[in-house]
Amino acid sequence: MAGPKQTLLEQFAVLGKALSNAHRLDLLELIAQGERSVETLAEAAGLSIANASQHLQVLRRSGLVTSRKLGQQVLYRLSGDDVLSLLAALRQTAERHVAEVGRLVNGYFKEKDKMEPVTRNDLMRRMKEGLVTVLDIRPEQEFAAGHIPGSLNIPLKDLKKRLNALSPETEIVAYCRGPYCVLAYEAVAALRGQGRKALRLEDGFPEWRAAGLPVEKL
Amino acid sequence: MAGPKQTLLEQFAVLGKALSNAHRLDLLELIAQGERSVETLAEAAGLSIANASQHLQVLRRSGLVTSRKLGQQVLYRLSGDDVLSLLAALRQTAERHVAEVGRLVNGYFKEKDKMEPVTRNDLMRRMKEGLVTVLDIRPEQEFAAGHIPGSLNIPLKDLKKRLNALSPETEIVAYCRGPYCVLAYEAVAALRGQGRKALRLEDGFPEWRAAGLPVEKL
């Protein structure tokens, strides 16, 4: 009785179900930074290992992520860049049509950084001219898995003590995991509080890589 | 303890949850054809009225659709064209990364129509030259709510008896609800079986309208 249409809809629904839990969306954003093991993902997302493993298997069954075994670890990564497009579409729709999201984005996020973010191409241009210091605000591990070439990794918690290592003259552009990642917002706010000239990059590292721009690994 | 990030993820998850049920995805595609009442949506989707009403309320709470009261009916419609983009992203990701979907699309759907579908712009061009008959294969009600100007409404079930009303010379382009709507595929197959030259339009009516192309209403 189930025609091809019905079967297709059920498969699409499996994909929707993968996106229907906040922890899984959190894991997806972490995985988007680069391939990672179950244990480190569990820790970064604040989940027990068994629970993280189960969420990751839901994501794998949905097709959004794939996994491979390396030694005794299982590494998860995004199935492709179109997953980023799907997440972007989800965010855009939520921002436009979910009152609560619009409120948060226009309140918490926009307030922290009234200025337009720097676009990727803008940043590329300014980097070539050597006019700018690029800060990667993510944890070390994510920086190690891939970052913008020439960027300096200063995780948010270390920003205060390492601030004086930066020349006070040059402009600073900060980035982190994605469009709503709070790390870069906090960093820009902190830097401006110190009288620095600081801006935020649009989106985050996964989008930079997906745009085909150069990437460096440790 | 729930920071803004957590709240955002929970809201995104609400959107995902709306997409996590095959009946709701079915209803969404129907709503995308045009504003419709609960009763007609329930019938078209093969659901009881109470059940359809509940699914529709889930969709409304998620922000994907809105509703308004007209007389004693409640009419539901899409919140915006970005919902179509979200659905397209969902389909694309499923097609690329869910084995079962790839199998179905490359089997059932592609087989029925090996040729590339006609693009929207192509169809516009051919229509201007008067070289083509455009068939809308959807049920009357959906045709009435909006269709491609100059198209002829022949619901799939009426195709056989009304086939001879079409000039045997002109090429036929058929369309229906969307990229995986089976109606147009079946129609093209049936027409070709009768020795007609028939092609399928890419996607369906909602995408035509969202592209800003002209639309006619009864």
Added chain:
DNA sequence: TCTGTATTCAACAAATCAATTGAATAATAT
């Protein structure tokens, strides 16, 4: 006002999901 109609609400059972716990598995190192 009374009547019929469209939709929503409320209550229920069955199924599914989420998180925890502890055991099982698989690969590596000793």
Added chain:
DNA sequence: ATATTATTCAATTGATTTGTTGAATACAGA
């Protein structure tokens, strides 16, 4: 082999989702 480590599986609990049924609401027309 044995021990160690990373991950998955299985069993359990409580919460959520789904679909059904029948009642409640809201509204228009006679």
